[in-house]
Amino acid sequence: GCALESITDYTLVECMRGGEVLLGLKKRGLGVGKWNGFGGKVEVGESAYEGAKRELREECGLEAEDLEWRAMLLFTFRDSGKLMRVHVFVADKFKGEPVETDEMRPMWFHKSEIPYADMWADDLYWLPKLLAGDKFMAWFDYMPGGEHTNKVVDSLLVD
Numbered sequence: 522g523c524a525l526e527s528i529t530d531y532t533l534v535e536c537m538r539g540g541e542v543l544l545g546l547k548k549r550g551l552g553v554g555k556w557n558g559f560g561g562k563v564e565v566g567e568s569a570y571e572g573a574k575r576e577l578r579e580e581c582g583l584e585a586e587d588l589e590w591r592a593m594l595l596f597t598f599r600d601s602g603k604l605m606r607v608h609v610f611v612a613d614k615f616k617g618e619p620v621e622t623d624e625m626r627p628m629w630f631h632k633s634e635i636p637y638a639d640m641w642a643d644d645l646y647w648l649p650k651l652l653a654g655d656k657f658m659a660w661f662d663y664m665p666g667g668e669h670t671n672k673v674v675d676s677l678l679v680d
């Protein structure tokens with residue numbers, strides 16, 4: 522096995538409105554060409570909560586009133602030895618309309634029409650749980666070929 526070099530904290534915000542979820546088409550960087558929630562690295566000196574609000578604002582201009590923490594996703598990448606710890610929040614109160622930026626092209630999708638074929642492969646395993654209102658932790662282990670095995674998806678009984 523390879524030693525895991527380092528852990529990096531990221532955020533991911535799923536904005537919900539009347540049965541729809543706001544996704545953005547990533548225009549550059551990690552996950553380019555995939556639809557995803559809004560997020561990025563947690564910066565030194567900020568909390569995951571503050572980082573989530575900042576990334577949402579930077580990536581589509583939405584100002585979330587309050588975010589609810591709902592999941593923690595661990596991604597291990599065997600080829601690089603990197604470990605991503607992603608803090609997932611849901612927002613259903615926000616000001617403004619989403620706008621396209623050079624990072625993301627935002628679009629509302631009905632919960633029954635999520636474009637999983639154009640998203641990270643693991644999203645199929647955990648996004649439905651999030652949309653169902655669950656709180657959970659999950660670990661996805663990515664092999665060099667890009668395949669992943671879902672090691673653990675564990676519902677949390679926290680409130």
Ligand SMILES: Nc1nc(SCCc2ccccc2)c2[nH]cnc2n1
Pocket residue numbers: 531532533550551552557558559560561562596605607641642643644
């Ligand atoms: N949905 C989803 N998101 C990510 S990274 C999310 C955090 C991030 C990182 C960098 C830029 C923007 C957002 C994933 N990684 C592996 N599977 C994944 N699924």
